Amino acid sequence: MNFEELSLKYKEKNIVKLSKKLAKSFAITRSKDLTNLYELAFWLYIYGYKVEILNIYNLVNIDIPTKIDFNIWTWILAIWGLQAYIYEAESEISKKDEIVANMKKVYSVPRTTEDTEESTWKFYTKIAGRQTLESVCNIAEIERAIESGNKTSEAAYRFSGLCRMISYGVTGFYPHLVENRDKLEEKIKEYIEYLNK
Incomplete structure (x- = not known):
């Protein structure tokens, strides 16, 4: 390339x-x-x-x-x-x-060497199961950045949130994201719109 x-x-x-x-x-x-x-x-x-x-x-x-x-x-x-x-x-x-x-x-x-593919996958899904839409989207961090008037931090949190929403959401590995797929797609559009200004 x-x-x-x-x-x-x-x-x-x-x-x-x-x-x-x-x-x-x-x-x-x-x-x-x-x-x-x-x-x-x-x-x-x-x-x-x-x-x-x-x-x-x-x-x-x-x-x-x-x-x-x-x-x-x-x-x-x-x-x-x-x-x-x-x-x-x-x-x-x-x-x-x-x-x-x-x-x-x-x-x-x-x-x-003690791990197996099954145990490793089980451990990963346990961590993925703890992720919420709010945590993946960086909602709390974005709100804090807005309150303090820090546009640079707000954009950075929106960018990292967008990346995770897209790359985690498509997998089906994150139950909370699967359950909230419509909201996830709305947030993706919202963040893209913000970052594309």
Whole structure:
């Protein structure tokens, strides 16, 4: 993927800034580079450039290792979730299901020699079960930022909330998000509208 070309193709400052950073340095093994790639993918989505996101997804559509480094894989999984969300919106359900199945495999990779895939998955679903729509959306943090008049923090919390709503919500792994799918979609639209100003 040519990040330099991407930085020249679009005018939105977040896309230009992140593309330039990635043009200077990109390695799939570096957390900082993957964080930039993840942010770029979601900013492309916010501005409606979905074709470019598939190129980013293809870049990180890699084999699942036997040991998961979540400093790397947190960002890869978010990009996978974004592409699955796009496929779902385009009614390409088999492609979406394939990505979600691979996400489940990643979350099921045993952390220690005593763990099994089943016990690791059970532990993950326990954590996912605790997530509420409000916590995923960063509602409390956004309200505090609004009260203190901190627009930068408000935008940052909306961005991280949007990323989680999309990448968690499409999986079906989070019961509270499944139960509140309509509200989740409303919040996604609201956050995109805010960030697209």
